[in-house]
Amino acid sequence: MAERRSRLRAEQLSALYGGTAAVKDVTLAFPPNTVTAIIGPSGCGKSTFLRCLNRLHELAPDATVRGHVFLDGRDVYAAEANAVAIRRRIGMVFQQPNPFPTMTIYQNVAAGLSMNGRLTRGETDQAVERALRGAALWDEVKDRLRASPLALSGGQQQRLCIARAIAPRPDVVLLDEPTSALDPLATQSIEELVQELKREFTVVIVTHNMQQAARVSDFTGFFYLGELVEHGETPRMFTAPREERTEAYVTGRFG
């Protein structure tokens, strides 16, 4: 594992629904400007873990979180920390594309910008174009920024959601199975995009598709029944895993 100072680090993180633990005591560091894939069979806690990183999990009924998540050295779960401010620095893209249907494409991308501080019209325009370029969507929508996002295809909508997430220039981008609702061609474009995103952001992507993890990520973490079983550089994880369970999973023997 590279000894780079991590932007984002989870330490002894546990997440519970009521009395049952969905994530058990996970310690995992995300080096800056890398893509880390989180893989594992269904129900192993990957999505729950992801949602703990931007403090979304605690909003579910009966949900509790224990442990720490350090962003640039500061614990996002500290008593004086502010969930809303945290979420400005950590962006999220969801499994189903979910653009705001009553806003235009432009307004969708700008949605996260207007939350904080007042930007001039020119500044907003710049930020929207930059985000759409970063999401590889600019050329396709630059002539119809005032159109409804519902006119876009599934893959385009998801790239719009990525643009919306990166427009406020977060430090980290979390992607929760972003291509599971998309066709193969759209999936490919998103995967290429993820590789581009790491130039500016630290990326964590949850995926149930092992081949996808192998294609896009630098590091991989394997989760099983809520525990982080193994973590390391992606090529090694897939060719020479150290743990038996990891090997069983990546060779397709279960999950």
Add this chain to the structure above:
Amino acid sequence: MDRRSSDRTSPQSSRIGWGDAVFKVALTAFAAVIPLLFLALVGRLAVSAWPTIRAFGLRFLTTSTWDPVANVYGAAPMIFGTLLSSLLALVLAVPLALGVAIYLTEFAPGWLRRPVATLVELLAAIPSVVYGLWGIFVLIPLLRAYVIPPLQAVLGWTPLFSGTFFGNSMLAAGMILAIMILPYISAVSREVLAAVPPSQREAALALGATRWEAVWSAVLPYGRAGVLGAIVLGLGRALGETMAVVMVIGNRHDLSVSLVEPGITMAAVIANEFNEAAGLQRAALFEVGLVLFGVTLAVNALARLLVWRVARGSAVGSRAI
């Protein structure tokens, strides 16, 4: 269209086929009652109103004289009163109803939702005449003692609040109507807001919105057509309310803007005068009924279309009626 498991021409088949036909005819007859009822209602009202339609034409809607002795009738005060009382009811009820709906879908703790929702729905179960009773003996004395004096002290110079308060007033009617329509607006709004996909709210939160901002910028806009439908539904109910209004509004044939003075609505005048009316006056009351029916029809149709657009034809809100 039916595929029977056997295609034998046994003595059974024709009898069974006959059973299907009879059944369908019987059900269709029941269903046909509804459009027939509608047509009969419109037709009957129009026919009975014909004498005054012929006598006064469109002036009926714009003049204010209501004189059974001289047999001259104009419905402007009632139309105005209906609109004013309903508007007042909306102004008072909509913010509260939306606040309740947002509270129940977004902020209330899980265990509190069902009880509070049930209690709000209970407001709709109270009969109109009981609201009227409460209005006469509780609300009006309360207004007289605690609300009107300060209100008139501050705003008595405005046309809305000038005049003498006798108790029975447009204000009392508007307030009672507001309480009566609140549960309908709230219940339908709640169904609409609950149907907004959670990922919309989550997307806003993930961008760093506060809980209120997530509601205001993501959830509410998504459901706005349905919420508008809920409000229009409330309006439709307010327009047609009779008993509570006739008991507190004063039933004075006067077109007055002042809320503290008595007024009259279309529904109230029918309730008040129908049994004693004869001849042309009765026809005039039928015409008032026709106008009221037309207005509530249009408003309810609009409400249905708005709510249907959100719920795609399912009977969302039908239980709220």
Add this chain to the structure above:
Amino acid sequence: MISGLTRRRLLSRIMTGVTVLCAILALAPLFAIFGDLVVRGASSLNWDFFVKNPAAAGDTGGGVANAIVGTLIIVGVGSALGLPVGIGAGVYLAEYGGGRFGVTVRFLADVLTGTPSVIVGVFVWMLVVRPMGHFSALAGGIALAILMVPMVTRTTEEMVRLVPHSLREAALALGFPRWRTTAQVMVRAAWPGIVTGALVAVARIAGETAPLLFTALGNLNFRTNVLQPMQTLSLQIYVFATGPFEEWHRLAWGAALVLMAIVLVFGLSARFVTRTRFRDG
């Protein structure tokens, strides 16, 4: 930047509080009305209240026996007329309601649920009271039935539609003809929901007054003949509340308490029926 965030969070807290305040303000009249019903109405409730008819104007005492019985009779007549039609129409819409006729019926039913009840009253006056030459409980029942039909139609349709298709297919696969599938399988499965909808509609019409003003009219005496004018609790409350006598006002609260209780009984049994089927009512 920091103060901006604090301001936004403060706004979020304030707005949350505002919605709580809305809930409190919305429920305040409910508690006030129920409280008043109990406090002011309880004093009228004695044995006489339930078994005697109203006393002569101005006298004390007397009761609302005729009104209670009248309410039950007229609601009974209305339900007997309105429920079959409403349920039948609802089943029609659920089973055959796809075409233009079905769409029209559905739309008109929704629109008719919003018809002011006073309009239905004058309509029935013209249709029944005038030809008959006098007011009657029957006319009142017809008016209430007309109010019920659209309500019951829509709730019945909704309930039958909720029955899973697999049930229908199982019946058809067994060789059931279409009509038996509908009548014996689909409707039977939806029955608790249909009953709930019916009870809710009955609770609604039990409190109606306006349509009865011109049909049943009211009666100071105890009558059970449906062809004669009849008193109901709702009419009695109206007369007593708007009358000049203190005694009448006192009795009005008692009658209102009884009426509210009857409405609640129907409403609660509707919820009870739903709950015993483990559905969120």
